[in-house]
Amino acid sequence: MRIATWNVNSLKARLDKVMWWLERARPDVLLMQETKLADPDSPTEAFRTAGYELAHHGEGRWNGVAIASRCRGWAEEAVGIVGGEPKCYPSRSAARPLPSAEERVAQALADTNAPLTVTELRRACRIRTATLCAILSQLVGEGRIRRTPAGYLPAGR
Numbered sequence: 018m019r020i021a022t023w024n025v026n027s028l029k030a031r032l033d034k035v036m037w038w039l040e041r042a043r044p045d046v047l048l049m050q051e052t053k054l055a056d057p058d059s060p061t062e063a064f065r066t067a068g069y070e071l072a073h074h075g076e077g078r079w080n081g082v083a084i085a086s087r088c089r090g091w092a093e094e095a096v097g098i099v100g101g102e103p104k105c106y107p108s109r110s111a112a113r114p115l116p117s118a119e120e121r122v123a124q125a126l127a128d129t130n131a132p133l134t135v136t137e138l139r140r141a142c143r144i145r146t147a148t149l150c151a152i153l154s155q156l157v158g159e160g161r162i163r164r165t166p167a168g169y170l171p172a173g174r
Contacts, residue, residue: 018045018046019042019043019044019045019046020044020045020046020047020048021042021044021046021047021048022047022048022049022050023035023047023048023049023050024049024050024051025049025050025051025052026051026053027051027052027053028049028052028053028054028059028060028081028083029053029054029058029060032060032063035047035049036063036067039067039069039085040067045086045087045088046084046085046086046087046088047069047084047085047086048082048083048084049082049083049084049085050081050082051080051081052073052075052080052081052082052083053075053077053078053079053080053081054073054075054077054081055075055076055077055078055081056073056074056075058077059071059073059075059081059083061073064085068087069085069086069087070085070086070087070088070089071083071084071085072084072086118142118144118148118149118152119152119155119156121141121142121143121144122138122142122144122149122152122153122156123156123161123162123171125138125141125142126138126162126169126170126171127171130174131167131168132165132167132168132169132170133168133169133170134167134168134169135149135150135153135168135169137168138153138169153169157169160172
């Protein structure tokens with residue numbers, strides 16, 4: 018089975034390119050993100066003509082994900098769609114917001130008794146070094162954390 022992924026960054030703008038690529042590559046499944054379409058605007062018919070069933074979930078303009086598969090009869094169940102509404106997979110805007118980078122750094126430091134280096138924090142928090150350094154400077158300036166020769170610790174330790 019051939020599975021491909023693609024950040025299409027607007028399926029509407031790149032539909033011709035996607036169809037061209039599908040015709041040549043013929044993956045069994047194509048996973049797309051950043052479709053930037055609302056569900057009613059998804060190009061279901063274009064994919065059907067190309068031999069794929071399409072499942073799409075998006076609110077339009079800023080997000081959206083889609084699965085195109087040559088397998089039949091799975092799309093509605095795959096994303097839990099009943100009458101056009103998500104059954105069990107709410108969009109991020111309806112879910113609890115993700116923690117900020119600052120919250121992730123503070124939590125990583127709170128979860129350890131040992132000092133953490135910039136490299137360890139960058140890996141633990143999955144943020145860029147420049148962003149992390151700015152956050153660490155801010156937290157040190159606010160007195161919430163302290164810098165030691167071995168790394169960073171919460172102020173109380």
